[in-house]
Amino acid sequence: MSERFRAGFACFVGRPNAGKSTLTNAIVGQKIAITSSRPQTTRHVIRAVLHRPDAQLVLVDTPGLHRPRTLLGERLNDLVRETWSEVDVIGLCLPADEEIGRGDRFIASEIKGLRAKLVAVVTKTDLVSRERLAKQLLDVSRLGEFADIVPVSAVAGEQVDVLTDVMTGHLPESPRLYPDDMITDEPEAVLIAELVREAALEGVRDELPHSIAVVVEEMIREGNLTKVYAHVYVERQSQKAIVIGAGASRLRDIGTRVRPAIEDLLGTKVYLDLHVRVAKDWQRDPRQLRKLGF
Numbered sequence: 001m002s003e004r005f006r007a008g009f010a011c012f013v014g015r016p017n018a019g020k021s022t023l024t025n026a027i028v029g030q031k032i033a034i035t036s037s038r039p040q041t042t043r044h045v046i047r048a049v050l051h052r053p054d055a056q057l058v059l060v061d062t063p064g065l066h067r068p069r070t071l072l073g074e075r076l077n078d079l080v081r082e083t084w085s086e087v088d089v090i091g092l093c094l095p096a097d098e099e100i101g102r103g104d105r106f107i108a109s110e111i112k113g114l115r116a117k118l119v120a121v122v123t124k125t126d127l128v129s130r131e132r133l134a135k136q137l138l139d140v141s142r143l144g145e146f147a148d149i150v151p152v153s154a155v156a157g158e159q160v161d162v163l164t165d166v167m168t169g170h171l172p173e174s175p176r177l178y179p180d181d182m183i184t185d186e187p188e189a190v191l192i193a194e195l196v197r198e199a200a201l202e203g204v205r206d207e208l209p210h211s212i213a214v215v216v217e218e219m220i221r222e223g224n225l226t227k228v229y230a231h232v233y234v235e236r237q238s239q240k241a242i243v244i245g246a247g248a249s250r251l252r253d254i255g256t257r258v259r260p261a262i263e264d265l266l267g268t269k270v271y272l273d274l275h276v277r278v279a280k281d282w283q284r285d286p287r288q289l290r291k292l293g294f
C-alpha cells in the first residue's frame with residue numbers, strides 16, 4: 001500500500017431519496033447535510049471533510065438534478081454540473097430496494113466521460129435480502145463503466161468504511177487541503193438557515209413543497225448566548241398564514257424543534273427570533289434569488 005498522503009474532492013449523486021445525505025453523515029460521523037424522507041431538501045453545496053491518517057476526503061453535497069421549471073431550477077442544475085466537473089470521485093447512489101429506473105439511467109449517462117472516477121454505491125442494503133442485493137449488483141454493473149461497485153448501509157453502518165477506503169483510494173496524491181480540525185467550511189449561518197427551513201417544512205411539505213426559503217439576517221454572541229434573527233420567506237400571504245399557524249402556534253413549534261439543533265451546532269444557548277415574510281415569486285426573481293443565496 002502506498003505511504004503517500006491522498007486528498008481530494010468527492011460527491012454523491014443519485015435520484016431524490018437515494019440516501020446521499022445519510023451516507024455523507026455516516027462517513028463524517030456527524031449531522032451536517034440535512035436529511036429527510038422527502039426529496040430535494042439539499043440545496044446548498046455543503047462540504048464535509050473526512051480526516052484520516054492517510055487521506056483527506058472532502059465531500060461536496062449537491063442538490064439533485066431535475067427538470068428545470070423555474071430560474072431556481074436552472075441555477076441548481078448549473079451548480080450540479082459545475083460540481084461534477086471539479087471533483088475527483090463521484091459516487092452514484094442507487095437504492096438496493098428499488099429497481100433501476102429512468103432517473104438512474106439519466107444520471108448515469110450525465111456523469112459518463114467526466115474526469116472523475118465513478119463509483120457505484122448500492123445504498124440501503126439493510127432493506128433487502130442477499131438474493132435481491134446480488135441481483136441489484138448485477139443490474140448496476142450493466143448500468144455503466146464503474147471503477148468500483150460498493151454495497152453499503154448507512155443506517156446499519158455496514159460497509160461505510162469499505163466505501164471510504166475505495167473513495168480515498170481514487171484520490172490523487174496531495175497534501176491536506178483543509179486544516180485538521182475542519183469538518184465543514186459552510187458558514188454557520190447557512191447551516192442554521194437549512195435547519196430552520198427543514199423545521200418549517202415539517203408537516204406542510206405537500207402544501208408548500210418548494211416555497212420556503214430562510215435567511216439568517218443576524219447572529220449576535222453575548223457570552224454563552226447567541227441571538228439568531230432569521231427571516232422565513234414564503235411566496236404568498238396564504239402561505240404565510242400556514243407557516244405561522246393559529247395564534248402563531250406553528251411558528252413557536254418550529255422554534256422549539258430547531259433550537260436544540262442550533263445550540264448543538266454553536267455550542268451556546270440560543271435565542272431564536274423567526275420572522276415570516278412574503279417575497280412574491282422569489283423562485284422566479286433573480287434579485288430575490290441572489291438575496292436568498294442562490
Ligand SMILES: Nc1nc2c(ncn2[C@@H]2O[C@H](COP(=O)(O)OP(=O)(O)OP(=O)(O)O)[C@@H](O)[C@H]2O)c(=O)[nH]1
Binds near residue numbers: 014023039
Ligand atoms: N433503511 C435505510 N434507510 C436509509 C438508508 N440511507 C438512507 N435511508 C433513508 O432514506 C431516506 C432518504 O435519505 P436521504 O439521505 O435524505 O436521501 P438523499 O439522497 O440525500 O435525498 P435528497 O436530498 O432528497 O436528494 C431517509 O428516510 C433515510 O432515512 C439506509 O442505509 N438504510
